[in-house]
Amino acid sequence: MSVEVSRLSNGLTVATETIPHIESVALGVWVKSGSRNERQEEHGIAHLLEHMAxxxxxxxxxxxxxxQIEDVGGEIxxxxxxxxxxxxxxxxxxxVxxxxxxLADILTDSKFDPAELEREQNVILQEIGAAYDTPDDIVFDHFTETAFRGQRIGRSILGTPDTVQxxxxxxxxxxxxxxYAGDSMVVVAAGNLKHDDFVREVEKRLGSFRPTSGAEAPEQASYVGGDFREDRDLMDAQVILGFEGRAYHVRDFYASQVLSMMLGGGMSSRLFQEVREKRGLCYSVYAFHWGxxxxxxxxxxxxxxxxDLAELVPVIVDELRRSGESILPxxxxxxxxxxxxxxxxSRESAxxxxxxxxxxxxxxxRPIPMEELIDRLAALTVDRLADLSHRMFSGVPTVTAVGPVSPLASYDSISQRLGGTRSAGRTAAIG
Structure with missing residues (x-):
């Protein structure tokens, strides 16, 4: 299996990977525009647009x-x-x-009918309410808002009730x-298809799509860290301890991904074993890295x-610090x-x-060959991961908590335990 790529005259990229042993095709249009591309007054419009399409x-x-798509047993x-x-x-x-x-029809000729818009705005208001009522969801919104304070990259994708309405x-x-324009979109399909046939179908329907957009580049992101706590009368507390990660393009991106697996990627990970299995301090713990x-x-x-909240976070902090001192082969x-x-x-799913x-x-x-990804993983060493861990967890932390959070240690004490000396740019408490 190999990826074939073509570019139409309007800049639209079309790519396919033929998987001949299946009888289906997964296809779509991906646009290089999300919530980060919204202007200040447009908070939530990218998500609303996705619904309205x-x-x-x-x-x-x-x-x-x-x-029409379900009449043939498909899904969209x-x-x-x-x-x-x-x-x-x-x-x-x-x-196909x-x-x-x-897909081309909804991208080129959506009506955005006002009556439909009003109904869909109400649906998203319900989504916003449901997210707030789900602590293990809303804590992540608070996490990114705190880590990237005052920046579009940190805002909730859903928007706010005021902006959506x-x-x-x-x-x-x-x-x-x-x-949305040809130079900021890709059309990709994987499954039982021929590249040239697919390109012809795409060109027929999207070949005249506008080639360039008038979009300005999104603002440069700046991780700042900080502290946010919302005291709620709940049975459990949701806590996230975070740090500045690595962008897709930098050398340490894949090392950061593997570090998250080592620390909290499964039942054999350091955090799961130490925090949950040995000490029984939580019912869920895992690490993640978003680029x-x-x-x-x-x-x-x-x-x-x-x-268990008072004891939990210091144990997590100590495990993070230890990973900067020693990682076993x-x-x-x-x-x-x-x-x-x-x-x-993942290659088994079209x-x-x-x-x-x-x-x-x-x-x-460009598509990255699997062999290249495997080579990048093979090049990782214990010294490199330990060095990355030391540098990452010595930086300014982000602490976010929702629930009965009063036993949680102060931001400054958490930072000092990590070995840092800087205080949060902002401390917020609700409750």
Whole structure:
């Protein structure tokens, strides 16, 4: 299996990976525009636009968009992230032209009907309310808002009730016209198809799409860290301890990914064994690393009862510090194997493969061969991971907590235990 790439005259990139032993195709359009590309007054518009794309075009009603794809047993959906928006479908190989036609239709001829807009605004208001009522969701919104205080990259993708309710059809159309263009979009398919046939279908429907956008580049991100606590009368507390991570393009990105696996990527990880298995201080603990185009963020999320919160965070901090002092070769081998297996297993899903190719094209401008990724993993050493750990966890932390948080140690004491001397840029407490 290999990836073939073509570029249309309007700058649109089209890529495919043929997987001949299956009978379906996963395909979609990925746009290099997400919540980070919103202007100050547009908070939440990228996500609202994703919803509204399925609410009717000049040729199809909302019902027809859904029913035509489901009449052939297919599925269609969309997603908004910080830096991208995607519209994708999965169908049998014989129905690829229909899927392309529907996706192109919603991208070129969405009506943004005011009555549909009002209904969808109400749906998103419910989403916002549901997120607030779900502590293990809202704690992540507070986490990014605190880590990137006052910046678009840190804002919730959903927006706020005030901003979402204020949007008009004209604003949606204006955002789409400004952000969506051939040079900022990729169309990718993986499954049982031929590249040239797919390119012809895409060119037929999107070849005349505007070549360039009038979008300004998003503001440069700046990690600042800090402290946020919301005291709520809940059974458990949700806590995230975070640090500045690494962008996709930097040398330490894959090392950061593997470090997160080693510390909290499974039941054999350091944090799971020390915090949950040996001490029983929480019912959930894991580490994660998110990369963006110009920055990243590393975090440890834990959920525990009020009585264990005071002891929990110091134990996590001590494990992070120890990783900067010593990493065993078998720990690196295990984490590397987990990450490698995840990469290889993802290739068994056409949808995962299409998404991975699209992400690589948007971020790197080329698909990255699996052999190259495996070589990068093989080049990691225990000394390099220990050095990265020491540097990362010596930086300014971000502490975010929701629930019965009064037993949680102060931000300054957490920072000092990590070996840092700087205080938070902001301390916020609600409750």
């Amino acid at each position: 399925f609410k009717g075009t000049g040729r199809r009603s909302a019902w027809q968009i859904a029913s 959906n969309a997603a908004t992230s910080v830096e991208t928006t995607s519209f994708y479908a999965r169908v049998l190989d014989t129905d 032209p229909l899927a392309i036609d529907i 204020a949007f008009t059809s004209a604003q949606l159309r204006g955002f789409m016209d400004r952000q 963006f185009s110009d920055t990243g963020i590393f975090g440890v999320h834990a959920a525990t009862g009020k009585s 078998e720990e690196l081998d295990r984490a590397r194997a987990q990450y490698r297996a995840g990469l290889l297993m 949808a995962s493969r299409a998404s991975q190719i699209a992400r690589q094209l948007l971020l790197y401008g």
